[in-house]
Amino acid sequence: MPKIIHMELKRGRPERFIVHWDNGDITPFSPDTVLRYQFSIDREFDEEELKPIFFEDEVRRAKDQILRYLAVRPHSRSELFSKTIRKGYPPEAIDQALNDLEQVKLIDDRQFAEQFIRTEMLLRPSSKRLLREKLLSRGVKRELVEELLETLCPPQSQEEALLYLIQKFWKANQRYQTKKRLEKLIRYLQGKGFDWDLIQWGIQELNLREEE
Template sequence: MDNFTKLLNKSFRFLSYRPRSEKEVVEYLKKKISNFQFPISNFKTAEEIIDSIIEKLKEQKFIDDTEFAKWWIEQRSKVKPKAIKFIIFELKQKGIAKELIDEILNDKEFEVISDFDKALELAKKRIKRYEKEEPKKAYEKMVRFLASKGFEWEIIKKVIDQTFPKRYNT
């Protein structure tokens, strides 16, 4: 098996765990390619071989930034809820263009759960952990927990008002 095929197989393995953005795959290949001697097959540089692998993965629909971004938003909305601004930040870090993110979020057919609904659901699940806590401590922990998920203070306050008895959230 030649080195090109080895790198391509490593890419397939990397993509088998979860969908990836193009940028993630490029960064992964840059790390892996440093172990190989050049020239590899017909390629003179690392960039040439990475471009070729990325092109092949795109042709076979293993890399699609639009589908990846939709998947990521869905995961961060339902499975591991985060605030939308936090999700946007993560997508930008993964190399997804702001225009593509906006296009997906504005798509009427793509359901985006509101930050308030996500925060409320998280708080309802989390409040059980705080039953034995002193009310003020429980309140503070809930605020920190929701803030760590990227929710803004206005949303946190509304959620706290709904999940905590009035006398505790002062």
């Protein structure tokens, strides 16, 4: 039966107890686990008894890591899984931690995607195509992405976003001749994911070809 021969508290964010076993293994545990299972020097554990304790602690530590990511900015479930697994946590523990946090609505891909679309349209207006690419690259399911884009990005909002970007770009690039400015504008809008028909409509709508 494995026996604890030494324990030390590692300060930091987060705090961890480093537990040394008589078989030479060294494992980190969260303070919550150490207190809950009354870890102490010379305490012996049955092998089968330790398995669920290890898993529970891995889930708890993975959850702590995920919460630190969420404290910085919202994330999709897929983003959180990818980031956390790079920290060395087992996939099963990460999945359980994510499930637990989903149950209390701290992770919600629908809410994440809605907030992402609204923020992008407010701060960085762009096309539905570019928004779709960004959300898919963050692991949001395609069906959800299409549903939300249909609801939150109707054709009128795309036209408004395009006209806003054209006017902003046109004003910021007055040093160029009209022809050069139009060429740069078209490349800029294509980079934002707008298709040629809509770009052409926006240019005609604002009569830019007639400006000098």
